[in-house]
Amino acid sequence: xxxxxxxxxxxxxxxxxxxxxxxxxxxxxxxxxxxxxxxxxxxxxxxxxxxxxxxxxxxxxxxxxxxxxxxxxxxxxxxxxxxxxxxxxxxxxxxxxxxxxxxxxxxxxxxxxxxxxxxxxxxxxxxxxxxxxxxxxxxxxxxxxxxxxxxxxxxxxxxxxxxxxxxxxxxxxxxxxxxxxxxxxxxxxxxxxxxxxxxxxxxxxxxxxxxxxxxxxxxxxxxxxxxxxxxxxxxxxxxxxxxxxxxxxxxxxxxxxxxxxxxxxxxxxxxxxxxxxxxxxxxxxxxxxxxxxxxxxxxxxxxxxxxxxxxxxxxxxxxxxxxxxxxxxxxxxxxxxxxxxxxxxxxxxxxxxxxxxxxxxxxxxxxxxxxxxxxxxxxxxxxxxxxxxxxxxxxxxxxxxxxxxxxxxxxxxxxxxxxxxxxxx
Ligand code: GLU
Numbered sequence: 001x002x003x004x005x006x007x008x009x010x011x012x013x014x015x016x017x018x019x020x021x022x023x024x025x026x027x028x029x030x031x032x033x034x035x036x037x038x039x040x041x042x043x044x045x046x047x048x049x050x051x052x053x054x055x056x057x058x059x060x061x062x063x064x065x066x067x068x069x070x071x072x073x074x075x076x077x078x079x080x081x082x083x084x085x086x087x088x089x090x091x092x093x094x095x096x097x098x099x100x101x102x103x104x105x106x107x108x109x110x111x112x113x114x115x116x117x118x119x120x121x122x123x124x125x126x127x128x129x130x131x132x133x134x135x136x137x138x139x140x141x142x143x144x145x146x147x148x149x150x151x152x153x154x155x156x157x158x159x160x161x162x163x164x165x166x167x168x169x170x171x172x173x174x175x176x177x178x179x180x181x182x183x184x185x186x187x188x189x190x191x192x193x194x195x196x197x198x199x200x201x202x203x204x205x206x207x208x209x210x211x212x213x214x215x216x217x218x219x220x221x222x223x224x225x226x227x228x229x230x231x232x233x234x235x236x237x238x239x240x241x242x243x244x245x246x247x248x249x250x251x252x253x254x255x256x257x258x259x260x261x262x263x264x265x266x267x268x269x270x271x272x273x274x275x276x277x278x279x280x281x282x283x284x285x286x287x288x289x290x291x292x293x294x295x296x297x298x299x300x301x302x303x304x305x306x307x308x309x310x311x312x313x314x315x316x317x318x319x320x321x322x323x324x325x326x327x328x329x330x331x332x333x334x335x336x337x338x339x340x341x342x343x344x345x346x347x348x349x350x351x352x353x354x355x356x357x358x359x360x361x362x363x364x365x366x367x368x369x370x371x372x373x374x375x376x377x378x379x380x381x382x383x384x385x386x387x388x389x390x391x392x393x394x395x396x397x398x399x400x401x402x403x404x405x406x407x408x409x410x411x412x413x414x415x416x417x418x419x420x421x422x423x424x425x
Contacts, residue, residue, distance in 0.1 A: 014330070016305050017091035020098045022331055027407040030398060037415045040423075041101075044094050046070040050140035052118065054133045057126050064133060066118035068141040070150055071097040074417035077148055078114030079104055079355060081155025081184075084133075084162075088117035092305070096155075099326055100355070102410035103348040107387045109359040114150050116141065122157045134162050138169040145170070147180030147366065153358050154184040154230065156304070160196070164189055180365040183358035192361035193373035195354075198380060200234030202353015203324045204242060205384040206345050207298055210320050213392065214343065216297065224248040224296040224318070226255075226288060227303030228277050231324040231351060233268060235300055240264040248286060248294045249277050252303070255291045258283030292316060301328035308333045316342065323347040329403075338401040346403035348410060349391055356383050 014022065021042055028038045052064040067090050070078040080100035083093070093115050101113025118137055122130055144150055154163060163185045170181045179190030187193065194201070211218045223244045225232045228251040236246045246264050248257035253276040256262065263282050270280045278285070292299065292312055299318035301307055305327035308316070313333035321337065322345040323329065329337070329344060337344050357380055364370050387406075395405025 015089075015091050016095040016327055019306070019327065019331060020095035023403070023407060024098070024411065026331070027404055027411050030400060030404060031408050031412060033411065033415060034419070037419055040418060041072060041411065041414060044069050044071045044097055045073060046144065047090070047094070048141060048144055049090065050137065052133060052137045052140060054129060054136060056129055064118055064120050064137075066116065066137050066140065067093045068116040068144060068150070068152075069093045069097040069114060070144065071113040071115075072101040072414055072418065073112035073114075073150075074414060074421050075101075075105060075112055076110035077112060077146075078150035079109075079111035079153070079358065080113055080115040081153040081354075082116035082118070082137075082158050082162075082166075083155040084118050084120050084122045084130075084157045086119060086121045087304075088119045093117040095305075096326055099348060101414055102407060103352050103355055104359075105413040106348050106391070106406050106410040107352045107356050107383050108413070109356060109383075111151075111355070111359065114152075115155070116152055117155075130162065131165055134165040135169045138166045139173065142170055142173055145181060147178060147362070151180070151358070151362055152182045153355070156229065160184055160186045160191065163191075180362050183361040184354075185361070190361075190365045192357055192364055192376060193371065194376035194380070195357045195361055196230070197234040197238060198357035198376075199231045199324060199351050199354035200238050201377065202356060202380060202384045203231070203235055203300065203322050203345075203350050204238045205353070205381050206350055206388045207239070207300075207320060207322050208242070209385060209388040210322075210343055210345055214319060216319065219243045220245050221298060222247045222259075222261075222296040223298045223300060224257075224291055224294045225300040225302055225324075226250050226291050226307065227301065227325060228267075228271055229302070231354075232300065232302030233271065235302060235324055236262075236264045237268065239298075244298070247296055248283075248291050250286070250288050250291045250303075251277050252288075254278030255286045255288060256280045256283040257286045257291070257294055259295070298322060301325045304328070306330055308337075310336060313337055314340070316340075318342060320345065322350045324351050326351065334401060334403055344402055345388075346391075346406050349387055349402070349406050352387060353380055353384060356380055
């Protein structure tokens with residue numbers, strides 16, 4: 001008992017980068033990873049910090065801080081989104097870049113891991129200020145991005161319009177259109193059919209697989225979703241269409257619950273009108289904290305990191321936790337959920353649909369040959385189902401939880417590529 005307490009005291013103070021390194025250290029022990037490769041994979045390959053001067057609507061200039069981190073590129077060019085959020089830190093971007101390496105390897109697409117972020121509050125910026133910020137940030141990181149080097153994409157609070165500005169700025173600098181430099185673009189300029197809903201669709205596919213594995217029926221299964229951005233909102237929509245009952249949703253301003261199921265189309269319309277799901281009249285009010293412990297079968301954290309800790313893990317009622325967000329569960333909570341028999345579909349599996357369709361978008365841009373949405377969704381389903389089976393297979397073989405199963409597959413693949421390529425010179 002006292003050792004559990006000691007451990008959680010240490011873990012509560014883990015920042016997100018230490019948490020990412022700790023997850024790698026745990027799997028390194030389990031799979032007997034060579035210590036020099038382990039040391040290599042523990043640090044990012046490259047970190048770029050930039051100052052981004054932006055002309056504000058007032059006429060004055062403000063300088064924002066931004067980052068692009070490339071973790072490992074042994075399996076292909078760097079891939080990963082750009083986050084615009086007031087709480088961005090370099091350590092967070094390093095963790096997110098490392099997680100992208102594992103995610104791309106788990107779904108077996110030929111990319112390494114990268115991530116970007118700018119410390120800013122897009123909710124309090126005008127469209128013109130956001131465009132100025134995006135264009136100058138793109139220009140500053142253009143020395144390390146490119147369709148053959150590192151390909152950004154959307155993440156928290158970045159949109160297809162922002163991807164369009166990235167594509168345009170990079171293309172202007174080179175003198176011709178280069179759609180393959182960024183994914184998650186609007187379809188009119190080389191985006192892929194199905195990319196907007198891909199993170200949520202991938203999440204639905206793996207939840208379906210988990211339900212089958214646990215011999216649960218998805219018809220009427222109750223789902224609670226924390227976060228109502230690109231991942232959470234589309235997850236609510238697609239899961240409701242697939243027969244699940246969405247019983248609670250929330251966003252940064254609060255949430256709403258209805259044990260008999262929310263009318264998802266109405267919640268989405270309300271969010272689009274008011275900017276939040278909080279205050280929706282078709283259910284009762286609940287906080288983000290309460291949402292995580294709400295009575296449901298499937299819990300989908302789809303917002304930010306570190307929301308499931310040793311503190312609330314004992315009270316989570318779901319049978320499946322599907323991590324549409326990156327890093328929502330602390331290592332301490334992983335152990336508790338596993339002991340309680342709750343199946344956690346880890347972020348690098350549950351939200352990998354986004355980067356998978358980003359891969360399809362990049363391939364379509366390079367080939368200048370575009371696919372029907374049905375083709376995109378079918379190929380996505382095949383990849384997600386295989387990644388689920390690979391994860392479950394390793395988890396069973398090693399007698400570990402699903403995160404460790406996924407890490408065993410993913411870290412093993414990155415380690416193999418890294419060691420085959422060797423150390424230069
Ligand atoms: N930001 C998303 C993620 O965390 C998508 C990355 C991408 O499409 O490159 O996976």
